[in-house]
Amino acid sequence: MKILFVCLGNICRSPMAEAYMRDLLRKHQVTSMVVDSCGTSGWHQGERPHHKTLEVLTKDGVSSSNLRSRPLMDSDFDTFDVIIGMDKNNVRDLKRLAPPQYHPKIHLFLDVLTGYEGCDVPDPWYTGDFEETRRFVRDGVSAWFTKLM
Numbered sequence: 001m002k003i004l005f006v007c008l009g010n011i012c013r014s015p016m017a018e019a020y021m022r023d024l025l026r027k028h029q030v031t032s033m034v035v036d037s038c039g040t041s042g043w044h045q046g047e048r049p050h051h052k053t054l055e056v057l058t059k060d061g062v063s064s065s066n067l068r069s070r071p072l073m074d075s076d077f078d079t080f081d082v083i084i085g086m087d088k089n090n091v092r093d094l095k096r097l098a099p100p101q102y103h104p105k106i107h108l109f110l111d112v113l114t115g116y117e118g119c120d121v122p123d124p125w126y127t128g129d130f131e132e133t134r135r136f137v138r139d140g141v142s143a144w145f146t147k148l149m
Contacts, residue, residue, distance in 0.1 A: 009125065010071070080105065
C-alpha cells in the first residue's frame, strides 16, 4: 500500500505526518507500505521541512532524514492508494486536480480521529503553534495506521 500526505507547501504538516508514519511502520516492522508527502504548491520545492517541524520530530526521536519538499504530480493520483489532505482546502484542491476516478482515494486527515471528523489540522505556518499541530498529526497518524493495517 502506498500512502501520500498532502498539505500546501510540504514543509510543515505533511512531512511531519510522513515522518511519524514512517516511524510507526519501522517500530512495527511493516515493510509493505510506502509513505511520501507533497504540497499542492511548489513554493518550497527541494527544501527541508520548516526548522520548527524538524525540532518537534527531533524532540520525539523521529527521523527527518530524506524529507524534502516536492509538489504534487499528476502521476501521484495513479501511484498512491491513499491520498490524505491535511485540511479541507487541500482536499478541495486534490479533487479539483484529480481525474474523477481517483476521488475515492482522497481523504481528509482528521476524518479518522473520533471527535475531529471534518476538521483541519491547523497549519503552523500561520498559527505558529507547532506543538498543537504535532499533537493532531501524531494522533491522526496513529489512527490512520490502525485503519490501514
